[in-house]
Amino acid sequence: LKFSRDELEKANGAKDEFLAMISHELRTPLNVIMGYTGLVREGMFGALNPQQDDALKKVALQSNDLLSIVSNLLRATQIGSGEIKAERARTDLGQLLDELKNRYDLPATNGLALNWDFPSDLPTVETDSEKLKHILVNLIHNAIKFTEKGSVTIAARHRPKSKTLRFTVADTGPGIAKESLPIIFDMFHQVDGSNTRLHGGLGLGLYIVKKYTELLGGKIKVKSAPGRGSVFTVAFPYESSLCRESILPAVRPESRIADPWVMER
Numbered sequence: 001l002k003f004s005r006d007e008l009e010k011a012n013g014a015k016d017e018f019l020a021m022i023s024h025e026l027r028t029p030l031n032v033i034m035g036y037t038g039l040v041r042e043g044m045f046g047a048l049n050p051q052q053d054d055a056l057k058k059v060a061l062q063s064n065d066l067l068s069i070v071s072n073l074l075r076a077t078q079i080g081s082g083e084i085k086a087e088r089a090r091t092d093l094g095q096l097l098d099e100l101k102n103r104y105d106l107p108a109t110n111g112l113a114l115n116w117d118f119p120s121d122l123p124t125v126e127t128d129s130e131k132l133k134h135i136l137v138n139l140i141h142n143a144i145k146f147t148e149k150g151s152v153t154i155a156a157r158h159r160p161k162s163k164t165l166r167f168t169v170a171d172t173g174p175g176i177a178k179e180s181l182p183i184i185f186d187m188f189h190q191v192d193g194s195n196t197r198l199h200g201g202l203g204l205g206l207y208i209v210k211k212y213t214e215l216l217g218g219k220i221k222v223k224s225a226p227g228r229g230s231v232f233t234v235a236f237p238y239e240s241s242l243c244r245e246s247i248l249p250a251v252r253p254e255s256r257i258a259d260p261w262v263m264e265r
Contacts, residue, residue, distance in 0.1 A: 024074070034060060037059050038060065041056050041060070069204075072205060079208065085215075086215050086216055087130075088126045090124055090125075090126065091125055092122075093122035094118070094120065096129060097116070097122070100140070101154075103137075111149040112144065112147060112151065114144075114154070115151055115152070116153075117153060117154065118155060118157070119157070123158055123238070125239060128216060132216065135167075135212050138209050140154060140169055141205070142205060143169050143171035146174060147172055148173075150171070150172030150229075151171070152170070152171045153170045154168070155167070163237055163239070164235060165235065170229065171230055172229040174229075175225050175227055175228050175230055176230055178225070185207055186207060187203070219234070220234045
């Protein structure tokens, strides 16, 4: 059967509207569940014994994972419909990375070390800080999730001459097979798609990471091999917030730098 372009667009529009509605409807009860779980754990309705607190901790963790899945589904739907735009503002990169560092303060007993490698003179730039943070959070979260022991290294560099930023998240996890590398950024793709996989999710995280990276005028690359870990690198052209003239029209970063991977040594 052949469908006209109008019919396909109408079907896709209905699908996006349905997914967006479902995502919104799921978020409300999830937030209520998480809110009440937090109140109970804080002792608002009486003291808990260790077993009860442990059970509620698991409820909170699973609810948070489910909320993340729902949020990613909503983001993917908005990306597909073209609703998401970059909202650039002054962003202190050093402060942004310090916030992430504090967020991922892992206990030393879990066998995984987080290494942070970024200079103290990272610039203040014009970018969408929420989307940049989402990119880094997803890459860090994936690295931690798939690396039981070893290390995850988060690095950031900037090159003033080429006005380029580069962020790298490297792990010592199981790595990714060569044949899977070209499709890991596809929507709903999972490296381990079996019913017995250890890690959940819809396979939307890296899809959103790539789309957000492109929205900010950047590119993402990955190097990996089984047993050798993975290295994800995102590179962005940037516009310094300190030297931007407000009377001039905003210049799209990609128009100034054709390829953010071209950086001076």
